Amino acid sequence: AQTVTQSQPEMSVQEAETVTLSCTYDTSENNYYLFWYKQPPSRQMILVIRQEAYKQQNATENRFSVNFQKAAKSFSLKISDSQLGDTAMYFCAFIAYSGGGADGLTFGKGTHLIIQP
Amino acid sequence: ETGVTQSPTHLIKTRGQQVTLRCSSQSGHNTVSWYQQALGQGPQFIFQYYREEENGRGNFPPRFSGLQFPNYSSELNVNALELDDSALYLCASSLALAGASDTQYFGPGTRLTVL
Numbered sequence: 494a495q496t497v498t499q500s501q502p503e504m505s506v507q508e509a510e511t512v513t514l515s516c517t518y519d520t521s522e523n524n525y526y527l528f529w530y531k532q533p534p535s536r537q538m539i540l541v542i543r544q545e546a547y548k549q550q551n552a553t554e555n556r557f558s559v560n561f562q563k564a565a566k567s568f569s570l571k572i573s574d575s576q577l578g579d580t581a582m583y584f585c586a587f588i589a590y591s592g593g594g595a596d597g598l599t600f601g602k603g604t605h606l607i608i609q610p
Numbered sequence: 611e612t613g614v615t616q617s618p619t620h621l622i623k624t625r626g627q628q629v630t631l632r633c634s635s636q637s638g639h640n641t642v643s644w645y646q647q648a649l650g651q652g653p654q655f656i657f658q659y660y661r662e663e664e665n666g667r668g669n670f671p672p673r674f675s676g677l678q679f680p681n682y683s684s685e686l687n688v689n690a691l692e693l694d695d696s697a698l699y700l701c702a703s704s705l706a707l708a709g710a711s712d713t714q715y716f717g718p719g720t721r722l723t724v725l
Contacts, residue, residue: 537611598714
Protein backbone atom coordinates (compact mmCIF):
# COMPACT_ATOMS: atom_id res chain seq x y z
CA ALA A 494 0.00 0.00 0.00
CA GLN A 495 1.12 3.50 -0.75
CA THR A 496 1.40 6.21 1.89
CA VAL A 497 1.93 9.95 1.57
CA THR A 498 3.21 12.04 4.46
CA GLN A 499 3.06 15.81 4.78
CA SER A 500 4.84 16.76 7.98
CA GLN A 501 3.89 20.45 8.07
CA PRO A 502 0.25 20.92 9.15
CA GLU A 503 0.49 24.70 8.74
CA MET A 504 2.92 27.24 7.37
CA SER A 505 2.79 31.02 7.25
CA VAL A 506 4.96 33.34 5.17
CA GLN A 507 4.94 36.95 4.07
CA GLU A 508 3.77 37.93 0.63
CA ALA A 509 6.55 37.77 -2.02
CA GLU A 510 8.59 35.27 0.01
CA THR A 511 9.52 31.81 -1.17
CA VAL A 512 8.08 28.82 0.64
CA THR A 513 8.73 25.10 0.38
CA LEU A 514 6.18 22.45 1.33
CA SER A 515 7.50 18.97 2.04
CA CYS A 516 6.10 15.59 1.07
CA THR A 517 7.45 12.08 1.39
CA TYR A 518 5.87 8.92 0.10
CA ASP A 519 6.34 5.20 0.35
CA THR A 520 5.73 2.74 -2.47
CA SER A 521 7.11 -0.39 -4.03
CA GLU A 522 6.02 0.75 -7.48
CA ASN A 523 8.56 1.97 -9.98
CA ASN A 524 6.25 3.86 -12.33
CA TYR A 525 3.96 6.45 -10.84
CA TYR A 526 2.81 10.04 -10.90
CA LEU A 527 3.06 12.61 -8.13
CA PHE A 528 0.88 15.67 -7.84
CA TRP A 529 0.41 18.78 -5.81
CA TYR A 530 -3.18 19.95 -5.53
CA LYS A 531 -4.39 23.21 -4.02
CA GLN A 532 -7.72 23.51 -2.21
CA PRO A 533 -8.66 27.14 -1.50
CA PRO A 534 -11.33 28.00 1.07
CA SER A 535 -13.89 27.75 -1.76
CA ARG A 536 -12.93 24.03 -1.65
CA GLN A 537 -12.49 23.10 -5.34
CA MET A 538 -9.34 21.03 -5.67
CA ILE A 539 -7.07 22.52 -8.32
CA LEU A 540 -4.05 20.83 -9.89
CA VAL A 541 -0.86 22.80 -9.22
CA ILE A 542 1.81 20.59 -10.73
CA ARG A 543 2.47 17.03 -11.82
CA GLN A 544 5.62 14.89 -11.99
CA GLU A 545 6.11 11.56 -13.76
CA ALA A 546 8.46 9.31 -11.80
CA TYR A 547 10.42 8.28 -14.91
CA LYS A 548 11.36 11.89 -15.64
CA GLN A 549 14.53 13.09 -13.97
CA GLN A 550 13.83 16.74 -14.70
CA ASN A 551 11.85 18.52 -12.03
CA ALA A 552 8.49 19.89 -13.14
CA THR A 553 7.93 23.65 -13.21
CA GLU A 554 4.76 25.68 -13.69
CA ASN A 555 5.36 29.42 -13.53
CA ARG A 556 6.02 30.23 -9.83
CA PHE A 557 5.62 26.61 -8.78
CA SER A 558 8.39 24.04 -8.98
CA VAL A 559 9.13 20.70 -7.41
CA ASN A 560 12.21 18.99 -6.04
CA PHE A 561 11.70 15.32 -6.87
CA GLN A 562 14.15 12.94 -5.22
CA LYS A 563 13.10 9.45 -6.30
CA ALA A 564 15.63 7.54 -4.25
CA ALA A 565 14.67 9.44 -1.12
CA LYS A 566 10.96 9.26 -2.05
CA SER A 567 10.67 12.97 -1.51
CA PHE A 568 8.56 15.44 -3.50
CA SER A 569 8.63 19.01 -2.22
CA LEU A 570 6.82 22.01 -3.70
CA LYS A 571 8.46 25.41 -3.93
CA ILE A 572 6.34 28.50 -4.39
CA SER A 573 8.30 31.57 -5.44
CA ASP A 574 7.11 35.17 -5.06
CA SER A 575 4.14 34.01 -2.99
CA GLN A 576 0.84 35.83 -3.44
CA LEU A 577 -2.21 36.28 -1.22
CA GLY A 578 -4.16 34.01 -3.59
CA ASP A 579 -1.79 31.17 -2.77
CA THR A 580 -3.44 30.86 0.64
CA ALA A 581 -4.98 27.37 0.64
CA MET A 582 -4.62 23.78 1.74
CA TYR A 583 -1.99 22.01 -0.33
CA PHE A 584 -2.19 18.27 -0.81
CA CYS A 585 0.53 15.99 -2.09
CA ALA A 586 -0.85 12.95 -3.95
CA PHE A 587 0.45 9.74 -5.52
CA ILE A 588 -0.92 7.33 -8.09
CA ALA A 589 0.67 4.23 -9.53
CA TYR A 590 1.01 4.12 -13.31
CA SER A 591 0.26 0.43 -13.60
CA GLY A 592 -3.30 -0.83 -13.39
CA GLY A 593 -4.77 2.30 -14.89
CA GLY A 594 -4.68 4.06 -11.56
CA ALA A 595 -7.54 1.90 -10.37
CA ASP A 596 -6.35 2.30 -6.80
CA GLY A 597 -7.07 6.00 -7.01
CA LEU A 598 -5.01 8.87 -5.73
CA THR A 599 -3.45 8.54 -2.29
CA PHE A 600 -3.36 11.91 -0.55
CA GLY A 601 -1.38 13.30 2.35
CA LYS A 602 -3.17 15.10 5.17
CA GLY A 603 -2.35 18.48 3.70
CA THR A 604 -0.46 21.63 4.62
CA HIS A 605 -2.40 24.79 5.35
CA LEU A 606 -0.41 27.61 3.75
CA ILE A 607 -1.16 31.15 4.83
CA ILE A 608 0.29 34.09 2.92
CA GLN A 609 0.39 37.20 5.10
CA PRO A 610 0.15 40.67 3.52
CA GLU B 611 -12.57 25.91 -13.30
CA THR B 612 -12.08 22.27 -14.25
CA GLY B 613 -15.29 21.63 -16.17
CA VAL B 614 -16.33 19.00 -13.63
CA THR B 615 -19.65 19.77 -11.95
CA GLN B 616 -21.38 18.19 -8.97
CA SER B 617 -24.85 18.39 -7.50
CA PRO B 618 -26.19 19.18 -5.06
CA THR B 619 -23.81 21.58 -3.33
CA HIS B 620 -25.07 20.77 0.16
CA LEU B 621 -27.24 18.00 1.51
CA ILE B 622 -28.61 17.17 4.95
CA LYS B 623 -29.84 13.66 5.70
CA THR B 624 -30.69 11.65 8.78
CA ARG B 625 -29.08 8.44 9.91
CA GLY B 626 -30.37 5.38 8.04
CA GLN B 627 -31.46 7.28 4.95
CA GLN B 628 -30.09 6.85 1.45
CA VAL B 629 -28.45 9.54 -0.68
CA THR B 630 -27.48 9.99 -4.33
CA LEU B 631 -24.79 12.44 -5.40
CA ARG B 632 -24.17 13.37 -9.02
CA CYS B 633 -21.16 14.29 -11.09
CA SER B 634 -20.72 15.50 -14.65
CA SER B 635 -17.28 14.79 -16.07
CA GLN B 636 -15.09 17.12 -18.05
CA SER B 637 -15.74 16.84 -21.77
CA GLY B 638 -13.72 14.01 -23.36
CA HIS B 639 -12.97 12.23 -20.09
CA ASN B 640 -13.94 8.55 -19.79
CA THR B 641 -13.02 7.83 -16.17
CA VAL B 642 -14.53 9.10 -12.94
CA SER B 643 -13.27 8.62 -9.40
CA TRP B 644 -15.04 9.43 -6.15
CA TYR B 645 -13.40 10.55 -2.93
CA GLN B 646 -14.57 11.21 0.61
CA GLN B 647 -12.91 14.11 2.43
CA ALA B 648 -13.57 14.31 6.15
CA LEU B 649 -13.06 17.66 7.84
CA GLY B 650 -9.37 18.51 8.15
CA GLN B 651 -8.24 15.43 6.23
CA GLY B 652 -7.04 14.59 2.75
CA PRO B 653 -9.48 12.91 0.37
CA GLN B 654 -9.83 9.13 0.54
CA PHE B 655 -10.49 7.05 -2.57
CA ILE B 656 -13.90 5.39 -2.69
CA PHE B 657 -13.98 3.87 -6.18
CA GLN B 658 -13.34 4.46 -9.85
CA TYR B 659 -15.49 3.84 -12.91
CA TYR B 660 -14.12 3.29 -16.39
CA ARG B 661 -16.40 2.68 -19.35
CA GLU B 662 -19.40 2.21 -17.06
CA GLU B 663 -17.75 -0.45 -14.91
CA GLU B 664 -16.20 -0.23 -11.48
CA ASN B 665 -12.50 -0.98 -11.94
CA GLY B 666 -11.05 -0.06 -8.57
CA ARG B 667 -12.25 0.39 -5.01
CA GLY B 668 -10.83 1.77 -1.80
CA ASN B 669 -11.56 0.63 1.74
CA PHE B 670 -15.27 1.47 1.75
CA PRO B 671 -18.18 -0.88 2.51
CA PRO B 672 -20.64 -2.12 -0.14
CA ARG B 673 -23.28 0.38 0.96
CA PHE B 674 -21.20 2.84 -1.08
CA SER B 675 -22.06 2.13 -4.70
CA GLY B 676 -21.92 3.96 -7.99
CA LEU B 677 -22.92 4.19 -11.58
CA GLN B 678 -21.34 5.65 -14.68
CA PHE B 679 -23.54 6.45 -17.65
CA PRO B 680 -22.78 6.33 -21.39
CA ASN B 681 -22.22 10.09 -21.39
CA TYR B 682 -19.65 9.50 -18.60
CA SER B 683 -21.67 11.30 -15.94
CA SER B 684 -21.72 9.45 -12.66
CA GLU B 685 -23.60 8.85 -9.44
CA LEU B 686 -22.47 7.94 -5.95
CA ASN B 687 -25.08 6.19 -3.82
CA VAL B 688 -24.76 5.68 -0.10
CA ASN B 689 -27.27 3.48 1.74
CA ALA B 690 -27.99 3.25 5.45
CA LEU B 691 -26.27 6.55 6.21
CA GLU B 692 -24.16 6.76 9.35
CA LEU B 693 -23.03 9.84 11.25
CA ASP B 694 -19.43 9.22 10.10
CA ASP B 695 -20.53 9.57 6.48
CA SER B 696 -20.69 13.32 7.04
CA ALA B 697 -18.01 14.69 4.72
CA LEU B 698 -17.23 16.49 1.48
CA TYR B 699 -17.66 14.13 -1.46
CA LEU B 700 -15.48 14.88 -4.45
CA CYS B 701 -15.61 13.45 -7.90
CA ALA B 702 -12.73 13.66 -10.32
CA SER B 703 -12.66 12.92 -14.01
CA SER B 704 -9.73 11.85 -16.15
CA LEU B 705 -8.88 10.35 -19.51
CA ALA B 706 -7.55 6.81 -19.34
CA LEU B 707 -5.83 5.51 -22.46
CA ALA B 708 -4.68 1.91 -22.88
CA GLY B 709 -5.16 1.30 -19.19
CA ALA B 710 -2.94 4.15 -18.12
CA SER B 711 -4.36 6.79 -15.83
CA ASP B 712 -4.00 10.48 -16.46
CA THR B 713 -4.37 13.55 -14.29
CA GLN B 714 -7.61 13.76 -12.34
CA TYR B 715 -9.60 16.99 -12.36
CA PHE B 716 -11.89 17.62 -9.45
CA GLY B 717 -15.36 19.02 -9.08
CA PRO B 718 -16.37 21.46 -6.33
CA GLY B 719 -17.77 18.71 -4.12
CA THR B 720 -20.99 17.97 -2.28
CA ARG B 721 -21.07 18.64 1.43
CA LEU B 722 -23.12 15.86 3.09
CA THR B 723 -24.26 16.24 6.69
CA VAL B 724 -25.82 13.25 8.44
CA LEU B 725 -27.84 14.03 11.57
